[in-house]
Amino acid sequence: MAEKLLEIKGLKTWFKTDDGVVRAVDGVDLHIDRGETLGVVGESGCGKTVTARSVLKLIDMPPGRFEAGEILWKGRDLIPVPAQEMDKIRAREIAIIFQEPMTSLNPVYTVGDQIAEVLRQHDKLSRKQAIAGAVEMLRLVNIPNPGKRVHDYPHQFSGGMRQRVMIAMAMSCKPQLLIADEPTTALDVTIQAQILELMQEMKDKLGMSIMLITHAMGVVAETCQRVVVMYAGKVVEEAPVEALFGNPRHPYTQGLIRSIPRVDRAAAQKERLEAIPGSVPSLLNPPVGCRFAARCKFAMDVCVKAMPPLKEVGPGHRVACVL
Amino acid sequence: MSEPLLSVRNLKKHFAVSGGVFAREVDRVHAVDGVSFDIGKGETLGLVGESGCGKSTTGRCILRLIEPSSGEVWFQGADVTRLGPDAMRALRRDMQIIFQDPYASLNPRLTVGAIVGEALQIHGLAKSRKALEERVLELLETVGLQADHMGRFPHEFSGGQRQRIGIARALAVDPKLVICDEPVSALDVSIQAQVINLLEDLQEKFGLTYLFIAHDLSVVEHISTRIAVMYLGRVVEIAGSRDLYDTPLHPYSEALLSAVPIPDPTVKRKRIMLQGDVPNPIRPPSGCHFHTRCPIAKPDCSQRSPELVEKRPGHWVACHYRG
Numbered sequence: 001m002a003e004k005l006l007e008i009k010g011l012k013t014w015f016k017t018d019d020g021v022v023r024a025v026d027g028v029d030l031h032i033d034r035g036e037t038l039g040v041v042g043e044s045g046c047g048k049t050v051t052a053r054s055v056l057k058l059i060d061m062p063p064g065r066f067e068a069g070e071i072l073w074k075g076r077d078l079i080p081v082p083a084q085e086m087d088k089i090r091a092r093e094i095a096i097i098f099q100e101p102m103t104s105l106n107p108v109y110t111v112g113d114q115i116a117e118v119l120r121q122h123d124k125l126s127r128k129q130a131i132a133g134a135v136e137m138l139r140l141v142n143i144p145n146p147g148k149r150v151h152d153y154p155h156q157f158s159g160g161m162r163q164r165v166m167i168a169m170a171m172s173c174k175p176q177l178l179i180a181d182e183p184t185t186a187l188d189v190t191i192q193a194q195i196l197e198l199m200q201e202m203k204d205k206l207g208m209s210i211m212l213i214t215h216a217m218g219v220v221a222e223t224c225q226r227v228v229v230m231y232a233g234k235v236v237e238e239a240p241v242e243a244l245f246g247n248p249r250h251p252y253t254q255g256l257i258r259s260i261p262r263v264d265r266a267a268a269q270k271e272r273l274e275a276i277p278g279s280v281p282s283l284l285n286p287p288v289g290c291r292f293a294a295r296c297k298f299a300m301d302v303c304v305k306a307m308p309p310l311k312e313v314g315p316g317h318r319v320a321c322v323l
Numbered sequence: 324m325s326e327p328l329l330s331v332r333n334l335k336k337h338f339a340v341s342g343g344v345f346a347r348e349v350d351r352v353h354a355v356d357g358v359s360f361d362i363g364k365g366e367t368l369g370l371v372g373e374s375g376c377g378k379s380t381t382g383r384c385i386l387r388l389i390e391p392s393s394g395e396v397w398f399q400g401a402d403v404t405r406l407g408p409d410a411m412r413a414l415r416r417d418m419q420i421i422f423q424d425p426y427a428s429l430n431p432r433l434t435v436g437a438i439v440g441e442a443l444q445i446h447g448l449a450k451s452r453k454a455l456e457e458r459v460l461e462l463l464e465t466v467g468l469q470a471d472h473m474g475r476f477p478h479e480f481s482g483g484q485r486q487r488i489g490i491a492r493a494l495a496v497d498p499k500l501v502i503c504d505e506p507v508s509a510l511d512v513s514i515q516a517q518v519i520n521l522l523e524d525l526q527e528k529f530g531l532t533y534l535f536i537a538h539d540l541s542v543v544e545h546i547s548t549r550i551a552v553m554y555l556g557r558v559v560e561i562a563g564s565r566d567l568y569d570t571p572l573h574p575y576s577e578a579l580l581s582a583v584p585i586p587d588p589t590v591k592r593k594r595i596m597l598q599g600d601v602p603n604p605i606r607p608p609s610g611c612h613f614h615t616r617c618p619i620a621k622p623d624c625s626q627r628s629p630e631l632v633e634k635r636p637g638h639w640v641a642c643h644y645r646g
Contacts, residue, residue: 221588242589
């Protein structure tokens, strides 16, 4: 068994709103081993982004609140860690990249200054050294002509190039874990392929782990070793990637995989897609039982009474379903 | 292909870029740069390409929501680009559009009943108040919404339901051609499948013809009879949907298809990585627009612009060296 770098146990991150408490993350268990890529998939509002941001404590409190659970980073719980120390962890150990690279870069500073800032947080460097380091980082993420581009502002870069800048910034602190929150969702497919390849290259070079948050099953299949499927604030299935796609056990996972049109299958042309009826339940008053029961074609009486716990069904394969 | 319902000939749209003290036109964005294609009665033509390739502008120019700079759009024996305002309004009964963003394309102050019924009133298609109400009810049921939804406002609906409202609105006037501009891009996969299935059912029921604009190649392959691939304002390839996926001839189509992630970890494919980004459409490359990123480009590709030629039956390609 590989070493667990990050382990989340029973995490509940709730938000207080005018309408009541939104249980965005409601009892999530997952772990990431050293050197692996874990995919966290699910649809909008399933709590995958809140889970990721909880790890770095990037949740505004209030309205957010850690209701229960532990976030063990190399065995140490991050929830009680004070803000100052958390800054150090964010600068040196865990990095994050976001979906929208334009909104997560500061428009009034050059990209060089922004990368240099991270480098100077990390090591005691002079400004000149830090800028030289930034040029190196831009070269590492294959930005052409890095010596010149380092003085450019974010708006002078294209979407794909901005995401490269974000990755360069994240890599500057040589993190052990990179949290990538929908890193390619805003990009075109050919650029997406470039960025995914770059992330893989960075992972191999620096030996870090990646937590890849996405809604795209295709991206998961091509980049992750293990996958966690979330639905309405809970983990419903966890499995090695081959098992998840080869033998999905939870009806939600099955539905998710079957609802995607496949370009690689000739017969798929006129086959009807299997849609999952209905839509995601409100997290204000989530159902007591299995959260998927209302949309599940196998739902039985027991399903609406209590949420089934995660059960082991194969090596590393766990499912929260009575079936 | 059956008899064409719509024929687009050498369609161009240039947007002026103004600058200087007197806001003179200093440059032009060649958004659509000579596009030609036909859509047969009852078929679905998919229009794919990356952001900024001009696919949405093409769709809007056909309806004259954006006035084309030049070119012809033949629909039912008339050139749409030369019609006066009255004739154009009458024609819009036969050509409708569904937009990408179901949040932005519905008036938040109107009830669903008013949104769907508006076109019926404008075109005088309802004899009385009662007839109008009955027709709206019928439309809501057709798209899978309920009668009691009529008095509600758009914000009370989920994304998938809002897209259904948009579809009901388009169907209200019994159109022959529906331009679907990224209709499922903003939706989660399970909901996306519901809407795709609905569009397919409606096509069968009402004999609709679709121009389906999207960047998601798996969705386009699933729904289309034929597909046109666009790059920087030009169509580079048109072929039957399966034909295009099995034997793409243009190097751009080939790279685009190979970049689509397949949701199956056991499938390992050779990916063609395109270098760099899409060039600026203000100064598109000379000759073949793709030559700056093309893996098989030869010196004369930057000199001569390739014509769209039928290299195999029903398979048109704009490349000097392929096919």
